[in-house]
Each structure stands twice: as C-alpha cells, then as structure tokens.
Amino acid sequence: MSLREFLEAEAKIPGGLLEIEEELSPSYEIAKVMKRFDNGPLLRFKKVKGSSLEVVSGVCGTRERILRGIGANLQNYYDKIISATSNPVEPDLVEDGPVFEVEESDLSSLPVLRHYEKDAGPYITAGIVVARSPDGKFQNSSIHRLLVLDKRRMAIRIVPRHLYALHQEAKKREEDLQVAVVIGVHPAVMVGVNAGPKYGVDELWVANAMLGGKLKVVKCKSVDVKVPADSEIVIEGFIKRDELVDEGPFVDLTGTYDIVRKQPVLEVSRVVRRRSAIYQAILPGGSEHKLLMGMPKEARMFEGVSKAVPEVKGVRLTLGGSCWFNAVISIKKQAEGDGKNAIMAAFGANPSVKHVVVVDDDINIDDMSEVEWAIATRFQGDEDIVLVRNARGSTLDPSSDQEKILTCKVGIDATMPWNKPKEKFEKARIP
Ligand code: MN
Numbered sequence: 001m002s003l004r005e006f007l008e009a010e011a012k013i014p015g016g017l018l019e020i021e022e023e024l025s026p027s028y029e030i031a032k033v034m035k036r037f038d039n040g041p042l043l044r045f046k047k048v049k050g051s052s053l054e055v056v057s058g059v060c061g062t063r064e065r066i067l068r069g070i071g072a073n074l075q076n077y078y079d080k081i082i083s084a085t086s087n088p089v090e091p092d093l094v095e096d097g098p099v100f101e102v103e104e105s106d107l108s109s110l111p112v113l114r115h116y117e118k119d120a121g122p123y124i125t126a127g128i129v130v131a132r133s134p135d136g137k138f139q140n141s142s143i144h145r146l147l148v149l150d151k152r153r154m155a156i157r158i159v160p161r162h163l164y165a166l167h168q169e170a171k172k173r174e175e176d177l178q179v180a181v182v183i184g185v186h187p188a189v190m191v192g193v194n195a196g197p198k199y200g201v202d203e204l205w206v207a208n209a210m211l212g213g214k215l216k217v218v219k220c221k222s223v224d225v226k227v228p229a230d231s232e233i234v235i236e237g238f239i240k241r242d243e244l245v246d247e248g249p250f251v252d253l254t255g256t257y258d259i260v261r262k263q264p265v266l267e268v269s270r271v272v273r274r275r276s277a278i279y280q281a282i283l284p285g286g287s288e289h290k291l292l293m294g295m296p297k298e299a300r301m302f303e304g305v306s307k308a309v310p311e312v313k314g315v316r317l318t319l320g321g322s323c324w325f326n327a328v329i330s331i332k333k334q335a336e337g338d339g340k341n342a343i344m345a346a347f348g349a350n351p352s353v354k355h356v357v358v359v360d361d362d363i364n365i366d367d368m369s370e371v372e373w374a375i376a377t378r379f380q381g382d383e384d385i386v387l388v389r390n391a392r393g394s395t396l397d398p399s400s401d402q403e404k405i406l407t408c409k410v411g412i413d414a415t416m417p418w419n420k421p422k423e424k425f426e427k428a429r430i431p
Pocket of ligand 1: 162
C-alpha cells in the first residue's frame with residue numbers, strides 16, 4: 001500500500017506511466033512537462049539536475065487513476081469517501097519502517113520544483129503536514145504548500161482550518177508546533193487526507209479506512225508524530241510560534257497567482273527517506289491539484305443533494321471550473337421542481353460552488369458537450385434559473401468581492417420541462 005506498489009501496478013496499464021529519461025532541471029523544466037501531460041499519464045522523471053532522487057507526478061492526475069487508487073468506481077466513490085470519513089480506523093503502529101533507511105543532513109538533496117514564472121521560489125506541493133496537537137491528544141494531517149527558504153527553513157501557507165487552530169493553540173502555550181511533512185504516499189492516503197473529517201480526527205485514520213486497515217505508521221525521532229512507515233520522504237520539524245515571513249506569489253487551483261501573505265516558518269529538525277526515494281510533486285493548478293480538492297467535495301454534495309431529491313445519479317465538479325466553482329449534477333427527475341431543489345441543496349452542501357447545472361440522468365455528466373446540449377435544448381433563462389446575490393463565496397474567485405468574500409450564485413435547471421411531451425427532448429437513436 002505504498003506509492004511504489006501503486007506505480008508498479010499503473011505501469012502495467014497501457015499508457016498509464018510515462019518514463020522520462022532526459023535529464024531535466026527542477027527549475028521550470030519538469031513543470032513544463034507536467035503541464036504538457038496534464039490529466040494524462042503518470043510521469044516518472046528518472047534524471048533530475050542536482051538531485052539523486054527521481055520525481056513522480058500525476059499520481060492522482062486523472063479521475064480514473066484516483067478511482068483505481070481508492071478501489072472504487074464512478075458509482076460508488078461517494079460512499080467510499082463518506083464512509084471512510086465517518087468511520088476512521090487507527091493505523092497499526094510498527095517499530096521501524098523503510099522511510100528511515102537514509103538520513104539526510106537537510107533539504108538540499110530534495111528535487112523541490114519551481115513551477116511558474118512569478119512563483120516566489122521552489123515549492124513542495126505534495127507534502128502532507130502531520131501535526132501533533134499541543135495537548136498530545138490527537139494528530140491532524142493536511143496538505144500545505146511549502147516554500148523552501150533555505151536548507152532548513154520553509155514558509156508554510158496555513159489557511160484558517162484545523163492546522164491553523166493547532167498552531168494558534170501552540171502559540172498560546174508559547175510552544176512551537178511539532179510536525180512531520182510526508183512526501184510520497186499511496187493515492188488513497190492523498191484522498192483520505194483531503195476527505196475532510198471533523199476537527200480532532202487524524203486524516204491518516206481516514207486514509208487507513210480507505211485502505212481497509214492496511215496503513216502502518218511509525219514514530220518520528222525528533223518530533224512526537226506518527227507517519228506512514230512506507231512513505232518515501234519525511235521532513236521532521238517545528239512550525240515556529242513567533243516567526244512570520246512573506247509567502248507567495250504562488251499559483252492556486254484557478255491557475256492564477258495567489259497574493260503574498262505573512263505566513264509561519266517551518267524549521268527542519270531532520271530529513272529521512274527510503275533508499276532511492278521517489279519525490280512526489282503536484283503541478284499547482286493542474287488536474288491532480290483540482291481533482292484532489294474536488295472529489296471529496298463531490299462526495300459531500302452527493303450526500304447533501306440526495307437528501308433533497310429522490311434519486312441523484314452523479315455529481316461532478318468540472319475540471320474547467322477548477323473542480324471548485326462549477327458543478328454538474330444528474331438526477332432522475334420525479335417531479336417538476338426537483339431540479340431547483342437539487343440546485344439549492346448543492347449550494348448548501350458546498351459553499352464554494354458558484355454555478356450548478358442540473359441535468360436528467362440521460363445526460364453523460366463527464367461529457368461537457370452533452371451538458372451544453374442539455375442547456376441548449378431543455379433550459380429557458382427566465383424560468384429555469386436560480387440567482388442568489390451576495391452569497392458567501394470562495395476567496396479563490398478573482399471575479400468576486402474578495403474583501404467580503406461575496407459572490408453571485410447561479411443555478412441552471414437543464415432538466416426536461418414536464419409541461420411538454422417528453423418525446424420532444426429525447427435524444428434520437430440509430431437502431
Ligand atoms: Mn483535520
């Protein structure tokens with residue numbers, strides 16, 4: 001249940017894994033190839049300038065690959081994510097793990113990538129930050145971007161969520177927060193960590209539930225934190241209580257630059273890795289970034305909309321909408337008005353969503369031209385639209401009021417109207 005085992009399995013799928021033998025620089029050159037193959041095969045960069053480690057990207061780069069990683073399909077992944085989130089399982093603690101095979105002196109041996117022109121510097125993008133709560137009662141695991149400042153220091157972007165709360169608590173106690181940054185894990189761990197359990201639940205327990213209880217953890221040496229035993233790389237350290245530095249610009253989910261902010265410093269105490277470690281990277285604003293953020297939200301929306309209409313077929317946060325703003329939902333309509341109820345429930349289940357299109361279950365929601373066809377032939381702008389002004393939106397949307405975080409939500413009910421015969425709207429078939 002390691003990254004290596006997953007890469008081996010994916011390599012057997014035709015077109016699943018592309019090995020790049022040419023030596024490439026971690027500054028822009030690798031990112032350029034990642035961008036070219038976005039939403040495509042897994043990429044394994046065999047030779048990286050200035051590092052002995054390989055780089056892998058696109059581990060969660062397509063919907064299909066994520067589904068293989070979590071052992072689910074397009075019909076049942078909602079349930080899989082929701083049930084793991086509500087039934088987390090504590091991973092078994094083992095004495096030792098391959099992650100401790102090699103000890104490095106600092107960060108300089110890692111092939112940390114520079115991605116975009118205006119980025120502040122090299123960023124670790126697939127690092128799971130596992131933090132110990134200051135009272136020692138639980139761990140929290142979440143992915144954060146990390147700007148490498150020098151060999152032993154990084155700036156960490158912490159949005160006000162769980163890790164933020166732990167850091168505030170540590171500051172109150174006048175302590176630094178003990179953390180370990182985990183790089184290079186099985187995709188089920190990446191998805192589990194993003195699933196969004198309540199505060200106080202270690203996301204690694206959710207990941208373990210997704211893996212059927214097969215995740216093993218080991219104790220770090222310089223911090224009191226448990227990490228997956230077969231991770232590729234672990235950086236142990238402390239998020240300082242009192243030091244803030246400039247963090248950003250950095251490209252976010254939208255593919256646009258996020259602003260510069262004062263953010264905390266993570267000071268490194270120890271770097272360990274497996275022999276021939278594989279450094280995992282995610283292209284900011286690429287499909288992997290979007291899908292990892294979006295798929296757990298789709299699960300929550302599926303659950304929420306299912307409470308409002310009798311039968312939900314599928315929910316997608318579309319890649320074109322950065323898997324964040326635009327949703328398409330297919331329902332089996334059972335009464336006029338179901339489409340509008342689905343729209344309202346979708347906004348309730350995911351406050352970041354700005355646009356929702358509801359279609360009938362004969363529309364393939366993974367084909368945007370079918371969705372557009374439904375809007376073209378089943379939707380009337382004055383009847384079938386739901387418009388909510390000044391609703392709470394997402395900080396990521398550059399077109400919204402980013403000071404007050406207010407946005408306009410638009411729902412499009414593109415289900416067949418029932419005041420006309422159904423035959424008028426049916427797709428013609430060739431026998
Ligand atoms: Mn958490």
